[in-house]
Each structure stands twice: as structure tokens, then as C-alpha cells.
Amino acid sequence: MNDIKTLVIMQLKDKLDFGFIKDKGQTIRKVVFFVLRFIIVAAIAYALFFVSSFLRIFHNSPFIPTSIMTMMMSIILVISTLACTTELIKSLYMAEDNQVLVTYPISANRIFLSKIIVFYLYEIFKNFTFTLPIFIAYGIISPVNWFFFIWVFLSFFFVSMIPVVFGVVLSLPGFFLSRFFARYRFLKILVFIAILSGFVYLLVRLILLIPSEINVLNYWGPIKALLSDVTTFFQTYFKAVYYVVIMVVGKYDATMKYTYLNYEVWFVFLSLIGILAALFMSAYFLARFLFIKMTSVSFEYEKRFKFKVFLNHRLPPFISFMVKELRLLFRTGQFTYNFIATYISIPLFILLINQIFASMDLYPNGQFAVQSFNILIIMLPLLASNSMIATMYSKEGRTAYQKRTKPVVIIFPLLAKLIPNIVLSIISLAISLYIFNAHMNYVLSNIILLSLALIFIQVGHILYCALLDLMNPQNEQYATAGEQINNPNETKATIFAFITSFLIALITLGFLLEEQFMPNQSFNLAFLKILLIGIVFLGVAVYMFIEKIKAYYYDRVS
Amino acid sequence: MKKSVILIISTLSLVAIIVIGLLFQRAEVYNVNIYVTQVICSGVRIGDDEYTTYFDESANVYKIENPEKPETMLTLRYVPELTILILYEVVPYEATNQSVSFSGDPSSPTARVDKATGLVVFIDEGTETFTVRSNDNSNKSSRIQLRAKEPDA
Numbered sequence: 001m002n003d004i005k006t007l008v009i010m011q012l013k014d015k016l017d018f019g020f021i022k023d024k025g026q027t028i029r030k031v032v033f034f035v036l037r038f039i040i041v042a043a044i045a046y047a048l049f050f051v052s053s054f055l056r057i058f059h060n061s062p063f064i065p066t067s068i069m070t071m072m073m074s075i076i077l078v079i080s081t082l083a084c085t086t087e088l089i090k091s092l093y094m095a096e097d098n099q100v101l102v103t104y105p106i107s108a109n110r111i112f113l114s115k116i117i118v119f120y121l122y123e124i125f126k127n128f129t130f131t132l133p134i135f136i137a138y139g140i141i142s143p144v145n146w147f148f149f150i151w152v153f154l155s156f157f158f159v160s161m162i163p164v165v166f167g168v169v170l171s172l173p174g175f176f177l178s179r180f181f182a183r184y185r186f187l188k189i190l191v192f193i194a195i196l197s198g199f200v201y202l203l204v205r206l207i208l209l210i211p212s213e214i215n216v217l218n219y220w221g222p223i224k225a226l227l228s229d230v231t232t233f234f235q236t237y238f239k240a241v242y243y244v245v246i247m248v249v250g251k252y253d254a255t256m257k258y259t260y261l262n263y264e265v266w267f268v269f270l271s272l273i274g275i276l277a278a279l280f281m282s283a284y285f286l287a288r289f290l291f292i293k294m295t296s297v298s299f300e301y302e303k304r305f306k307f308k309v310f311l312n313h314r315l316p317p318f319i320s321f322m323v324k325e326l327r328l329l330f331r332t333g334q335f336t337y338n339f340i341a342t343y344i345s346i347p348l349f350i351l352l353i354n355q356i357f358a359s360m361d362l363y364p365n366g367q368f369a370v371q372s373f374n375i376l377i378i379m380l381p382l383l384a385s386n387s388m389i390a391t392m393y394s395k396e397g398r399t400a401y402q403k404r405t406k407p408v409v410i411i412f413p414l415l416a417k418l419i420p421n422i423v424l425s426i427i428s429l430a431i432s433l434y435i436f437n438a439h440m441n442y443v444l445s446n447i448i449l450l451s452l453a454l455i456f457i458q459v460g461h462i463l464y465c466a467l468l469d470l471m472n473p474q475n476e477q478y479a480t481a482g483e484q485i486n487n488p489n490e491t492k493a494t495i496f497a498f499i500t501s502f503l504i505a506l507i508t509l510g511f512l513l514e515e516q517f518m519p520n521q522s523f524n525l526a527f528l529k530i531l532l533i534g535i536v537f538l539g540v541a542v543y544m545f546i547e548k549i550k551a552y553y554y555d556r557v558s
Numbered sequence: 559m560k561k562s563v564i565l566i567i568s569t570l571s572l573v574a575i576i577v578i579g580l581l582f583q584r585a586e587v588y589n590v591n592i593y594v595t596q597v598i599c600s601g602v603r604i605g606d607d608e609y610t611t612y613f614d615e616s617a618n619v620y621k622i623e624n625p626e627k628p629e630t631m632l633t634l635r636y637v638p639e640l641t642i643l644i645l646y647e648v649v650p651y652e653a654t655n656q657s658v659s660f661s662g663d664p665s666s667p668t669a670r671v672d673k674a675t676g677l678v679v680f681i682d683e684g685t686e687t688f689t690v691r692s693n694d695n696s697n698k699s700s701r702i703q704l705r706a707k708e709p710d711a
Contacts, residue, residue, distance in 0.1 A: 048569070048573075059603060059643065059645055060645065060646060060676075061603075061643055061645075061675060061676070062675060063643070065603075065606065066606045067606070130562055218651075218652040219651065219652075220651075220656075221647070221648065221651035221652075221653075221656055222651050225647070232608065235606065242606075251605070251606075252605040252606045253605050253637075254604050254605055254635070254637050254640045254641065255637065255638075255639040255640065255641050256605065256641035256643070256677070349567075349571075353571060353575075356575055357575075357578070360578070360579055360582075360583050361583060361584045362578070362582045362583055362584065363582045363583075363584060365582055366578055366581070366582025366583065367582075369574075369578050369582060370578060373574050373578070376570075377567070377570075377571060380563075380567055380570075381563070381564075381567055384563045384567075494563060
């Protein structure tokens, strides 16, 4: 048992940074930060539940039904299972550390088991930072039994098993599917484009179905009824998840109190343990063989490459790095799944938001709020997605050190890595602003000024994220643990994205209110001020980027 | 993008739509009251279970429908402090004052109802009728009959 424990601790160190344990001050800081995060999530959830209760949104009643938690849990479990499946495929069968681990004096079965335990512990950590505080908030506002506040912590050790066990089960067909598509890349791209196009087309058609007139005040009754119906839908059709929620919070009985003195609660609990154990055992015996096979062969991706002979063209250094980056992006597929998803979803989301707001007849102050909210909603996902940039250089792992040996200006390879995201995000931003303007009808000069300002802020934020990665590299962690590590740079970049987006939206709102600007007005000073802020933001980011590169790669600061 | 970021953006958008819609939307009708024309007792909730109702024209009262025998009244299983939430709808949905109040026989030994929330608590087994009345001056109301009985041994 001790050997599994050692393996788990060893692998967990790569996923979660435990370096702080040695330092007492850092440990206290980490614990306080964790508790604060827990309280903030719980407070936000409580505020939302309180508003729902106050406005009697669900069933015209102040009570928050269990179906709300069923809906939330269903969404979280589906996302977690999908994430676990994809990560387990990589970690179990394709991770680079497998070849090292099998050389240890321990059976492959135990290595396999330790890898799953690592995932399970990581899932517990994620649930304790996000899902659990929401349940606590629900417990505070609902008539739960006192036992809930003890049981909820225990039950989440079982709930966290669900996505991991399903992930292990699904990793088997998932692996064969990924291998099939790796062999037939053209088919993979074709299927991906077909699914994506179909999805986008359906979504746009659905969004355009939104009626041209929505009055929240007038339609408040039907909107409340719709919200109640949606939650009831989850309770009816996601019965298994509903039972899991019952297991956690208790059965809402005929006296309108949650109770654990109900056979359903404990029947579900025992069934859950039984089902998870059966699923895990069957997956364990099947997946284990595949794992052992994958770790024992020299390399798993045997591909029948068809070599084509190209004449080697000498390209300028920057273009060479650009070509290399583009090849890498398309080869890994990471580009497609992470960035395209974000860059496509932002314009779609802006279309949805504006379609809803267009159907409202708003007072001027409402118009100002909508304009600044649009800027917030464009910038927030765009800047938050930049958190991936804060991992880009580190994800190169140990190959990143080669950069120091190349006889080129270091800015070329560093900037080349950012260019695809800069270009794509600018395209996404431009499309989003075009959709925004189609609803707002700004005059050309104003929309151009606003577009330039937001582009400058986006590029500035990308440079800032890259800077975070340069200043605190995580290459060693990525080299050993693969994708799933808790990267502090990513968290910092996300927090900075939130602060920047909210500040820009608030400043815009302030300028618009000051100028009393209406969309059909001609040139407006408010947009010139926003542009100036954008220029300053980008200027500072460029200056810091160049200075840090000088410090890190040339060992001199001017 | 992280899951939490997506969730925050979605929640933020939902809240913004509701807040902007409620605070900044022009009222379509000025100084005109739209009165409630009908109050419908659409169903009841007991715990997490929802039951629909049917209108018994002969008795002019809503009753809980037995899912196994449509158009017949469902007798609820009595347990001490059996609590039932009356669900209602008002017509038209754009009525100015959509709130209602609930009432029952205050001296009833069988059940009592909370005036504001519509929560009925059965103290004893039996049949009880409750009135759901609109709070505007339309004086529209509906009645719902509930029956709770201990199952025969």
C-alpha cells in the first residue's frame, strides 16, 4: 500500500504545486486563499438562491427546489466526465511518464491504480473548491437536516468518484476512437468541421428564433414558469443525477423538510457504491491490459507516414518560426479544441445577448448599460481564454531551452507563438463587434475607435499573459505531468482578465454616461478616451514584455 | 477556458438580462391597471413531486388528478404535518398585480394554510377546501380541494 501512496504523492506533486508546504507563511497564505475562495463561491451561490427565493422564481414559491441542484449537478457531472475521459486517455495510455514509471520496482497494476487515484484526488480538490460551496449555500437557504453539514463533506468523496470511474470506462472506446482518428487525420478534420458547422448553424437558427419583442416585466410570469419547467425537466430526465442529489441533501419529504430517514437516500448511497465498484472493476480489468500494453511497446503512435519530398526553402527567421508554430498547432489539435471553441463562441454569445436586448424597449440609461455590458461580455471570455497563453511557453516542456541556443533574436520565437492567437482573437473580436454594431448602428468613426481600443487591450493582455509564463516558467511540471497541472500563471491571468474586463466595461459606462451618448450620434469623445486607454494599456504591456525578455534571455536590463 | 469562467459568464449574462430588463425597460402601459381575469390552481407540490389538477365543474373546484384514473380525485397519503404547496397561475400573464393570497377555514381541525406562500399543513386526515384570491381589486378567485387519508392497514 505504501508504494501506491508514494506513487500517488509523486504524481500529485506534478499536478498540484505542494512546494508551499515547506514554507509556513506560504502554507497559511494558501489555506486562507482556499477558505476565502470557498466562502466567496458559497456567498455568490447564496446570493443567487436568495434572489430566486425573494422573487419567488420557482413555482411561485420562496422555496428553492431540489431540481435546481439536479440541474447544476447534471451540468457539472457531464462536463467533469468529459474532461476526465479526455485527460485519462492522455494520462493512462499516452503520458510520457509511463515509460519511466514502469521501470520502478512495482507492478504495472499498481502504477495504473495510482494514476486513477491521482485523478480522483484532483476531482475531490475541484469539487471542494466549486461544487461543495454551492451545496453549502443551498443547505443554508433550505430546510435541511443538521446532519447535512457533516454528511455533505463525506458524500462528496463518493460523488467525486462518478466522473473518474465513468472516465476510466469511457477512456477505452475513447482511446480507440482517438487512435482511429490519429491514423486517418483527414477524416478527423472532416468530422470535426462537420460537427462544428452543424452546431454553429443550429445555434444561430435557434438564436434568431428569439422574438423581436420581449418585455421582462410583462412576460415575468411565463419566464418564471419556463425557468421552473427547465429545472423540472432535469429532475425528470436526469433521474440518476436527481438520486445523487437526494443522497447528498436528503429526501424532500411530505412535511417539506429534507430528511435522511428515508430508505431512498441510503438505497441510492449503497447502489452508487455498488455501481461504481462494478463499473470500476470491469473497466480496471479491461483498461489495465491496454495500459500495460501501451507502456510496454516502444511507442504507441505507429503511423504510416507518407513522406513527401520538398525542396528546402530558406525563409526569413520570423516566418520560419511562424511556420513551425502553425504546424505544431495543427498537429496537436489543442488549437482546435481550446481556441477555436472560444473564438467561435464569443460572436455567437454576442448575437444571443444582443438579440435578447434588441427585443427590449429600453430607457437611455438601459442603452448605456447594454453597450457597456456588451463590451464586458466580448472582453471577459476573450481575455479569460488568454489564460491559456500563460501556459504556452511552459507547455513546450524541456524543448523550450533550445530557444536559448538558437542564433536568432529571441523575440522571433516568443512572438511567433502568440501570433496565431492574436490574429484569431482579432478576427473573433471584429466579428463580435460587427454583430454588436448591427444591433446598435454606431456611426463608422465610433465603431472603428472602439474596435481599435478593444484590439489594443486584447493584444496587451496576451503579452501580459505571456509575460507571466516567462517570469514563472512551469516547464518541468509540463514535461513530467502533461496537461493537467494547477498552473498558478493561468489563475493569475484569469483574475487579471476579470479585473481588466470589468474595469473597461465600467470606464466605458462612465464615459457614455458622461457624454450621454446614443448609438446613432456622430463622432463621440467617449470612444477616443477608450482608445487612449487601450493605447496606454498596450504600450505598457509591450514595454514590460521587451524589458523582461532582455532580463531573462540577455541577462541585462536597460 | 475554465469551467468556472464559463459558469460565471453565463450567470452574469442571465443576471444582467433580468436586471436590465426589470430596471430599464419602458413600461408599455402607463397608469393603466391590467386586472386579473382568472386564477388557475395549476397543481400542487409535495416534497419534490408535482401533481397536476383538474377542474371539477359540478363542484366548481380544482382537485388533484389521480394519474392512474384521470378526472378523478387523488387522495393523498396522510402523514403528520403533511405539507402541500399550492401552485397557481394568473390570467392574463401581464396583469399588473399578479400576487394572490390563500385562505381556508381558520377553525378547521384538519388543515391550515399560509396566507402568503400557499403552504397547506394537514394536522389531521380529512378533506379541506382552500381559496386562492387575486390581490388586485378584480375579486377573482379559485378553490382547490385537497384530501389526505392514512392508508388502510
